[in-house]
Amino acid sequence: MLVALNGARYLPRTLAALAAQTRRPDSTVFVDAGSTDASPSLLAAAGSTRLVTTPARRSFGGAVTHAMQVSPPAESENEWMWLLGHDNAPDPTALAALLGAVEVAPSVAIAGPKLMRLDEPDVIASFGESLTAYGRSVSLVDGELDQAQHDIHSDHLGVAAGGMLVRRTVFAALGGFDPALPSADAALDFAVRARLAGHRVIGVPAARVTSAGPPELFGRKSVSVGAQNRIRRFAQLHRRLAWSPTVALPLHWLTLVPLAVLRSLGHLVAKRPGAVGGELGAAFRAAFDGSIPAARSNIRRNRTMSWAAVDALRLSWADMRERRSSEHSAAASGYMTVRDRPGFFVGGGAWVVLLAAIAGVVAFGRFVDAPALAGGGLLPLSTTVSKLWSHVGYGWHDIASGFTGAADPFAIVLAVLGSLTFWSPSLSIVLLYLAALPLAALSAWFCAARLTQRAWPPAVAAIAWAVAPPFLASLTGGHLGAVIAHILLPTLVLAVVNAARNWSMSALAALLFAAIVASAPILAPALVMGLVAWTVVNPRGLLRILGIPIPAAALFAPLVIEQVSRGNWLAIFAEPGLPVGDVVPTPLHLLLGVPSHGLAGWDLFLAQFGLPPGIAPIVVAALLAPLAILALVSLFVPGFRRSVPALVMALMGFSTAVAVSQLMVTTIGSTATPIWAGPALSLYWFGLTGAMVVTLDVVRRAEVAPALVAAVTLVALAAPMVTVAATGTIAVAASNGRLLPAFASAEAANRPELGTLQITAQPNGGIATTVHRGLGTTLDEQSTLAATDDSLGPRDARIATLAGNLASRSGFDIAGELDALQIAFVLLPNVTDDGAAGTRQRVADALDGNRSLTPIGATANGFLWNYGNIADGPAPVGPGPLDTTLGVWVIIGQAVVIGLTLLLAIPTTKRRRVRAARVDFRIDGTTADPVSTDGVTA
Numbered sequence: 001m002l003v004a005l006n007g008a009r010y011l012p013r014t015l016a017a018l019a020a021q022t023r024r025p026d027s028t029v030f031v032d033a034g035s036t037d038a039s040p041s042l043l044a045a046a047g048s049t050r051l052v053t054t055p056a057r058r059s060f061g062g063a064v065t066h067a068m069q070v071s072p073p074a075e076s077e078n079e080w081m082w083l084l085g086h087d088n089a090p091d092p093t094a095l096a097a098l099l100g101a102v103e104v105a106p107s108v109a110i111a112g113p114k115l116m117r118l119d120e121p122d123v124i125a126s127f128g129e130s131l132t133a134y135g136r137s138v139s140l141v142d143g144e145l146d147q148a149q150h151d152i153h154s155d156h157l158g159v160a161a162g163g164m165l166v167r168r169t170v171f172a173a174l175g176g177f178d179p180a181l182p183s184a185d186a187a188l189d190f191a192v193r194a195r196l197a198g199h200r201v202i203g204v205p206a207a208r209v210t211s212a213g214p215p216e217l218f219g220r221k222s223v224s225v226g227a228q229n230r231i232r233r234f235a236q237l238h239r240r241l242a243w244s245p246t247v248a249l250p251l252h253w254l255t256l257v258p259l260a261v262l263r264s265l266g267h268l269v270a271k272r273p274g275a276v277g278g279e280l281g282a283a284f285r286a287a288f289d290g291s292i293p294a295a296r297s298n299i300r301r302n303r304t305m306s307w308a309a310v311d312a313l314r315l316s317w318a319d320m321r322e323r324r325s326s327e328h329s330a331a332a333s334g335y336m337t338v339r340d341r342p343g344f345f346v347g348g349g350a351w352v353v354l355l356a357a358i359a360g361v362v363a364f365g366r367f368v369d370a371p372a373l374a375g376g377g378l379l380p381l382s383t384t385v386s387k388l389w390s391h392v393g394y395g396w397h398d399i400a401s402g403f404t405g406a407a408d409p410f411a412i413v414l415a416v417l418g419s420l421t422f423w424s425p426s427l428s429i430v431l432l433y434l435a436a437l438p439l440a441a442l443s444a445w446f447c448a449a450r451l452t453q454r455a456w457p458p459a460v461a462a463i464a465w466a467v468a469p470p471f472l473a474s475l476t477g478g479h480l481g482a483v484i485a486h487i488l489l490p491t492l493v494l495a496v497v498n499a500a501r502n503w504s505m506s507a508l509a510a511l512l513f514a515a516i517v518a519s520a521p522i523l524a525p526a527l528v529m530g531l532v533a534w535t536v537v538n539p540r541g542l543l544r545i546l547g548i549p550i551p552a553a554a555l556f557a558p559l560v561i562e563q564v565s566r567g568n569w570l571a572i573f574a575e576p577g578l579p580v581g582d583v584v585p586t587p588l589h590l591l592l593g594v595p596s597h598g599l600a601g602w603d604l605f606l607a608q609f610g611l612p613p614g615i616a617p618i619v620v621a622a623l624l625a626p627l628a629i630l631a632l633v634s635l636f637v638p639g640f641r642r643s644v645p646a647l648v649m650a651l652m653g654f655s656t657a658v659a660v661s662q663l664m665v666t667t668i669g670s671t672a673t674p675i676w677a678g679p680a681l682s683l684y685w686f687g688l689t690g691a692m693v694v695t696l697d698v699v700r701r702a703e704v705a706p707a708l709v710a711a712v713t714l715v716a717l718a719a720p721m722v723t724v725a726a727t728g729t730i731a732v733a734a735s736n737g738r739l740l741p742a743f744a745s746a747e748a749a750n751r752p753e754l755g756t757l758q759i760t761a762q763p764n765g766g767i768a769t770t771v772h773r774g775l776g777t778t779l780d781e782q783s784t785l786a787a788t789d790d791s792l793g794p795r796d797a798r799i800a801t802l803a804g805n806l807a808s809r810s811g812f813d814i815a816g817e818l819d820a821l822q823i824a825f826v827l828l829p830n831v832t833d834d835g836a837a838g839t840r841q842r843v844a845d846a847l848d849g850n851r852s853l854t855p856i857g858a859t860a861n862g863f864l865w866n867y868g869n870i871a872d873g874p875a876p877v878g879p880g881p882l883d884t885t886l887g888v889w890v891i892i893g894q895a896v897v898i899g900l901t902l903l904l905a906i907p908t909t910k911r912r913r914v915r916a917a918r919v920d921f922r923i924d925g926t927t928a929d930p931v932s933t934d935g936v937t938a
Contacts, residue, residue, distance in 0.1 A: 005219035007086025061177025109199030112159020113207035158191035163209035180291035230278025372426035376478025376731030396878030406558035409518035410576035447490035467718035481519035500541025507905035520679030601720030650687025669768030739776025763835035829862035
């Protein structure tokens with residue numbers, strides 16, 4: 001019986017092979033199972049004894065069953081059916097060998113040939129099937145060169161459907177193939193039922209039949225890996241329910257979905273995310289498709305033997321271990337493509353990192369015994385890890401007048417960072433400052449080493465990245481998010497390069513992308529455009545690359561929704577953390593890679609020698625010239641296509657810096673301040689550095705001179721800023737971790753609900769107010785929702801009314817309002833702006849004249865007054881992240897996305913040292929000629 005379903009491309013060969021049999025079939029039945037190609041006409045022209053057309057599209061087994069139903073009944077017990085698919089072209093002696101095997105073994109009801117690959121006739125596609133202890137089907141032989149090594153085995157638990165010789169009466173008695181199993185495991189299930197009915201199943205190695213693919217491919221042009229996994233998993237679950245004892249059936253049914261969830265997590269850990277959907281779909285289908293009663297009834301009706309007849313032919317644990325060991329050995333002996341690259345120690349990477357560490361100690365070594373840092377955009381973190389994590393998600397923000405809203409994703413970055421030093425969270429920022437320069441050099445070296453085989457380019461790239469002006473400016477200005485983004489950016493690029501063919505690298509890139517965008521939201525548009533471009537270059541890695549922004553999207557979704565609902569969507573790109581008042585840099589400063597007015601410290605340095613201010617830009621440009629020249633030359637050297645993405649990245653970084661420096665979305669008191677352009681300039685600097693690496697890689701033996709010149713000039717460029725940091729004349733300073741004056745902190749330690757009203761004089765004659773609760777507002781409590789809010793809500797109006805009456809003489813009930821708001825202290829910070837000095841003095845006089853307040857005196861934070869008669873009562877407070885339904889769903893959603901990504905990022909493959917063919921990586925997707933080398937690959 002020959003069954004065809006859209007198999008016109010294979011049928012001529014199969015029909016010719018059938019006609020060439022040395023033992024011709026007594027009769028032939030051709031079955032068209034609902035083809036839409038030329039299969040029906042080919043079958044009709046072949047001249048069979050009977051041509052059957054199914055009324056609808058059928059599976060292989062369903063077509064055979066239909067043909068039997070419309071055919072005359074068997075005339076004797078010794079009538080055999082030979083089942084062939086449209087791609088099963090048999091050798092001339094195949095049928096003779098099958099009949100010869102069953103004639104001498106009367107107990108045999110099923111005989112299977114040795115299936116060979118259609119495109120590789122000497123390679124075995126399948127010869128015998130079995131089961132593991134947990135019921136998973138296993139092909140005993142698959143993909144092995146046929147050297148008669150398996151010809152000694154005859155009894156099998158199951159054989160493939162293609163080429164199967166089966167006694168017709170047995171096929172009819174068993175009801176044929178299970179209709180719930182249209183492809184995978186259909187023949188195995190049938191063979192198991194035959195054994196339970198008292199029959200034998202054998203394989204006949206002398207009979208050879210070709211096969212174009214697995215049974216799932218029957219009637220299809222192709223089948224994806226995900227669909228194949230789903231079909232096979234469903235077949236396994238269906239067999240489990242159909243074969244299980246009646247007592248165990250409820251337990252198996254109830255555990256279908258829970259086990260599917262657990263196995264889905266296992267697929268993620270094993271880097272098989274494409275199997276997750278199929279796993280869940282198979283579980284639900286097996287649980288509710290309604291085919292189990294009929295399957296169990298069929299077994300019960302025909303069974304005459306115990307399950308011991310089946311268990312004896314299962315694969316033992318020892319057999320499975322041996323098979324896995326053989327597969328691993330075969331994989332390890334293969335040639336894998338890796339690329340030779342400079343060694344970290346031999347190639348000079350370790351020396352560069354060591355020098356960067358020394359420079360870091362020189363610049364920030366005075367912080368080595370500091371418990372915390374403050375100044376610029378820095379504040380200490382919360383004192384406990386639990387408080388750090390209480391500021392993520394969606395909940396109450398005890399900042400300014402207090403509000404309920406979404407937290408910045410940067411709060412999660414700070415929580416993770418602070419958890420590393422859980423005994424003192426603020427210490428993590430101190431350690432980050434001490435290790436910032438060597439960490440930057442390390443990440444840049446490994447990224448550059450991916451693009452070259454020579455030692456000098458990665459070394460110079462590491463130097464350039466560690467002393468980059470935007471990086472040093474962010475460090476000295478306390479822009480923590482920009483510092484983290486700069487350190488992680490090369491690692492992100494390295495992970496994205498490998499993400500196109502590796503799920504683990506894709507997940508790692510997703511986590512790095514989320515951390516970078518959370519730290520510097522202004523990089524999101526440029527990075528997303530880079531991912532889209534990389535997808536175009538690597539279409540096969542579409543899902544792996546486009547999935548990278550998903551964790552970041554999950555973290556930003558609540559904040560984006562809230563900012564858009566305010567009509568202030570540009571505020572999404574506001575710098576997280578403590579707002580810092582910066583002046584708008586000029587285009588010249590941005591072109592030189594400097595995000596502020598200070599020209600990398602050279603303006604102040606040259607001023608000491610009495611040189612005019614116009615000299616500083618010329619000196620900085622001269623020091624940057626070697627880097628710029630090497631970057632531009634990369635467009636005119638062989639392999640210039642590798643430099644194009646780097647220079648495009650530089651252009652996107654510079655364009656972003658120009659745009660955001662004009663974007664005023666954050667206010668400090670009455671003053672609007674631009675977004676810090678440091679992260680965008682880091683991207684600009686990264687592109688220039690990458691193009692420089694391409695040039696140095698191409699010039700090869702002539703690389704030493706330009707590499708040395710670039711390294712020396714870049715170090716000289718950074719010298720003034722490192723010196724300024726070492727002398728302590730920068731915004732960032734060591735802190736004892738206290739945010740408020742000692743007197744207020746002491747009282748708040750006993751009564752954390754007490755508030756401190758801070759009134760800050762503004763240059764325009766007004767005042768700005770905020771309320772600190774407990775020990776003060778920490779860095780992890782900051783919110784861009786508060787920093788970018790230009791509206792005056794009821795709470796803000798109440799605080800403003802109180803502050804305005806405190807700053808002037810009035811009949812307002814100040815004591816009652818202080819009691820209601822639980823404000824025990826009033827703090828008036830010092831000011832450096834002459835325009836605000838008069839306003840501050842006027843406010844101080846008003847506060848001194850208020851009989852409800854007691855002056856405490858001048859402190860490091862400003863002048864402090866105390867309201868000593870405060871009544872007991874609750875402070876204004878809102879729900880925490882887990883106190884509302886929305887907050888819980890936000891936490892759960894973000895935790896699930898990040899958790900699954902983290903599982904997928906955990907590496908599970910072993911690294912082996914193998915003999916490999918070296919292939920040079922090219923950013924445009926091309927490769928150089930392979931050269932024999934020894935390498936290490938994952």
